Amino acid sequence: MVDLELYIVDVFAEKKYAGNQLAVVRNASTLTSEQMQQIANEMHYSETTFILSDQTINGGYNVRIFTPQNEVPFAGHPTLGTAYIIKKYVEETETKKVVLNLGVGQIPVTFEVDSNGQEVLWMTQKAPIFGKIFSTVEMANILQLKEEAFDTRYPIQEVSTGMPFIVIPLKTLEAVENAKTNIENLQKIAKDVRGGLLIFCPHAYYKENDLNVRVFVDLYGIPEDPATGSGNGCLAAYLSHYRYFGSEKVYVRVEQGFAVRRPSLLLLQAQIRNGEIDVHVGGKVIPVAVGKLL
Numbered sequence: 001m002v003d004l005e006l007y008i009v010d011v012f013a014e015k016k017y018a019g020n021q022l023a024v025v026r027n028a029s030t031l032t033s034e035q036m037q038q039i040a041n042e043m044h045y046s047e048t049t050f051i052l053s054d055q056t057i058n059g060g061y062n063v064r065i066f067t068p069q070n071e072v073p074f075a076g077h078p079t080l081g082t083a084y085i086i087k088k089y090v091e092e093t094e095t096k097k098v099v100l101n102l103g104v105g106q107i108p109v110t111f112e113v114d115s116n117g118q119e120v121l122w123m124t125q126k127a128p129i130f131g132k133i134f135s136t137v138e139m140a141n142i143l144q145l146k147e148e149a150f151d152t153r154y155p156i157q158e159v160s161t162g163m164p165f166i167v168i169p170l171k172t173l174e175a176v177e178n179a180k181t182n183i184e185n186l187q188k189i190a191k192d193v194r195g196g197l198l199i200f201c202p203h204a205y206y207k208e209n210d211l212n213v214r215v216f217v218d219l220y221g222i223p224e225d226p227a228t229g230s231g232n233g234c235l236a237a238y239l240s241h242y243r244y245f246g247s248e249k250v251y252v253r254v255e256q257g258f259a260v261r262r263p264s265l266l267l268l269q270a271q272i273r274n275g276e277i278d279v280h281v282g283g284k285v286i287p288v289a290v291g292k293l294l
Contacts, residue, residue, distance in 0.1 A: 003292050003293070003294075004025055004026065004027060004028060004030075004031075004292065004293045005025070005026040005027065005089075005290070005291075005292060006023060006024070006025055006026075006290070006291045006292060006293050007023070007024040007026070007085050007089070007287070007289070007290055007291075008021065008022070008023055008024075008287075008288040008289040008290075008291075009021075009022050009024065009081045009084060009085065009285050009286060009287050009288055010022075010285070010286040010288055011077035011078075011080050011081040011084075011227060011229075011283060011284075011285050011286075012077055012080075012227035012229070012256075012257075012264040012265060012266050012283035012284065013227075013264065013265075013283075013284060013285070013286045014263070014265055014284065015286065016286050016288060017288070018257070018262055018263050018264065018286075019077075019226065019227050019257070019262060019263075019264045019265075019283070019284075019286065020045075020046055020077040020225065020226045020227035020228070020257070020262065020264060021045040021046070021226075021262075021288075022045060022046075022047060022048070022049065022077060022078055022081035022082070023039075023040075023043040023045055023048040023049070024048070024049050024050075024051065024081060024082050024085045025039065025048065025049070025050045025051065025293065026051050026054070026085070026089070026090070027051065027052075027053060027054060028050035028051060028052055028064075029052040029053055031050065033071070036048075036050050036064060036066055036071075037066055037070075037071070039066075039293070040066035040067065040068055041068045041069070043068075044068050045068075046067065046075075046077070046217070046222050046225050046226075047065050047066060047067055047072070047075050047077070047078040048065075048066050048078075049063055049064065049065050049066075049078045049081070049082045050063065050064045050065075050066070051063055051082060051085070051086065051090070052064065054090050056099075057101060058101065058106070059099055059106075060099035060100055060101040060106050061082075061086055061090070061098070061099070061100055061101060062101045063078075063082055063100045063101065063102055064103075065078045065102065065103070067217075067220045067221055067222060068221045068222075069220055069221035070220055070221075071103075072103070072163060072220070073102060073103025073104045073162060073163070074102050074103060074104040074107070074126075074161075074162030074163050074230055075163060075229065075230050076123065076125075076228060076229015076230040076231070076232065076233060076281055077227055077228070077229045077283075079100055079102070079107055079109060079123050079229065080109060080121045080123055080229060080283060080285055081285055082100060083098040083100060083109035083121060083123075084121060084285040084287075086098050086100075087111065088287075095111070096110060096111050096112075097109065097110050097111070098111075102162075104126055104162040105126070107123055107124065107125070107126075107162075108123070108124050109121055109122065109123045110122050110124075112282075118284060119284065119285075120267070120282050120283065120284055121282060121283065121284070121285055122267075122269075122280050122281070122282040123229065123233075123280065123281055123282070124278075124279070124280055125161040125162060125230075125233040125279040125280070125281060126161045126162045126279075127161070127276040127277065127278075127279075128159050128160065128161050128233075128234065128237035128238075128241070128277050128279060129159070129160045129161075130157060130158070130159055130237075130241065131157065131158035131159065131160065131164065131193065132157070132158045132192055132193065133155045133156065133157045133158075134156040134157070134158075134166060134189070135156070136150045136152060136156065138189070139156050139166075139168055141182065141185045142181060142182055142185045142186050142189070142197070143168070143179040143180070143181065143182075143197070143199065144178075144179070144180050144181075144182055145170075145175060145178060145179055148171075149170055149171060149172070149175035149178075150168070150169065150170060150171070150175075151169040151170060151171050151201075153169075154169045154238075154242050154244065155242075156168050156169070157238065158192075158193045158195070159234035159235075159237055159238050160195070160234060161230065161233040161234055161237060161279055162230060162233075163195060163196075163230040163231075163234075164193050164194070164195030164196075164234075165195050165196045165197070165198045165215070165228075165230070165231040165234040165235075166193060166195065166196070166197050166198065167198050167200070167234055167235055167238045168197060168198060168199045168200070169199075169200060169201070169244075170199055170200065170201045171201060172201055172203060173201055173203040173204070173205075173212055175199075175201065176199055176200070176201050176212055176213075176214055177259070179199055179214065179216075181197065181216045181218055181223075183218060186218060186219070190219055194219055195217075195219070196215050196216060196217040196219075196220070196222075196225070196228065196231050197215065197216045197217075198213060198214075198215050198228070198231045198232075198234065198235055199213070199214050199215075199216075200212065200213045200214075200235060200254075204255050205255060205258060206255060208253065209253045209254065209255045209265070210245075210252040210253050210254065211235075211252060211253075211254045211255070212254075212255050212256070212258075213228075213231075213232065213235065213254050213255070213256040213266075214256065214259055215228040215231045215256065224259060224260050225256075225257075226256065226257030226260050226262035226264050227256050227257050227262070227264030227266060227283070228256065228266075229266065229281045229283070232254055232256075232266045232268055232281055233268075233279045233281045235254070235268065236250055236252075236268040236269065236270040236279050236280075236281065237270055237277045237279050239252070239268070239270065240270040240271060240272065240277050240279075241277060248270075248271055248272050248277075249270070249271045250268055250269060250270040250271065251267075251268070251269050252267075252268050253265060253266075253267060253268075254266040254267075254268055264283075265283060265284075266281060266282070266283050267281070267282040267283060268280075268281055268282075269281075269282070
C-alpha cells in the first residue's frame with residue numbers, strides 16, 4: 001500500500017469544494033478487496049475508485065468502485081472523475097475518449113469543450129431496465145411526505161442503467177426539501193430493490209436549471225448523495241420513456257446537492273435509438289488534491 005498515488009476531485013462541480021467528492025487510487029492491483037474496502041471507508045466519500053493498472057485491457061482501464069460499505073458495479077460520478085484522472089495523469093497523449101472496464105462492462109467517457117471554453121465530460125450509460133412500480137402510499141411512508149406531494153401523472157418506478165434507483169416524481173420544490181427517509185420503512189422494500197431513492201420536481205433554485213433532485217442511498221451507507229451520475233442516468237431514461245417534457249428527446253440541466261451544501265450540476269441527454277433509450281450524463285470535474293497513501 002505504500003506510496004500509492006491518491007487523487008481527490010470534485011465531480012459535477014462548477015467550482016472547487018462543490019459537487020461530489022471522489023478519491024482515486026492509482027496502480028492499485030497490489031491491494032486486496034479488503035484493503036480497498038478499508039481505504040474507501042477511511043476516505044468516507046460516496047465512492048472511492050481504484051485504477052488497477054496504467055495498462056489497458058481490451059481498450060479500457062480496469063477500475064473498481066467502493067462505497068464506504070460495499071463494492072458496486074457502476075456509479076456515475078466515480079466514472080467521470082476516474083476518467084479525468086486517467087486522461088490527466090495516465091494517458092501519455094492527448095485524448096478525447098477514455099474507456100473504463102467496470103463491473104457492468106465497458107463505459108466510455110468523452111471529453112468536450114463547452115461554449116465557455118470549459119471541459120465537460122460525458123459518459124454513455126447502459127440501456128435502461130424498467131422494473132417494479134411502487135405505490136404512493138408506500139413511498140409517502142418512506143419519505144415522510146403527504147400523498148398529495150407526489151405527481152401521480154407519472155409512476156414511482158425502479159430504473160437501472162447499471163445501478164437501480166427508484167425514480168419518484170414530486171410536485172413542488174417544497175416537497176423535495178421536506179423529504180427525509182424513514183429507515184425502518186425503507187428496509188421493508190430492500191428485498192425488492194437494493195438501490196437509491198431519487199426524488200425530483202420541475203422547479204429549481206436557479207432559473208437556468210430544469211429540475212431539482214435529491215438522492216438518498218441509505219442502503220449503501222450514504223444518507224444523501226450530493227451528485228449522482230448513475231441515478232440521474234436512470235432519471236434521464238425515465239424522462240424519455242414517459243415523455244415528461246413532451247418528447248422522448250431529453251436535454252436538461254439538473255441541480256442537486258443543495259441540502260448537503262454541495263451544489264452540483266448534471267447535464268442529461270436521452271433519446272430513443274434502435275429501439276432503446278440512449279442515455280448520456282455529463283458534467284465538469286475539478287481537481288482538489290494529489291498525494292500518496294502511506
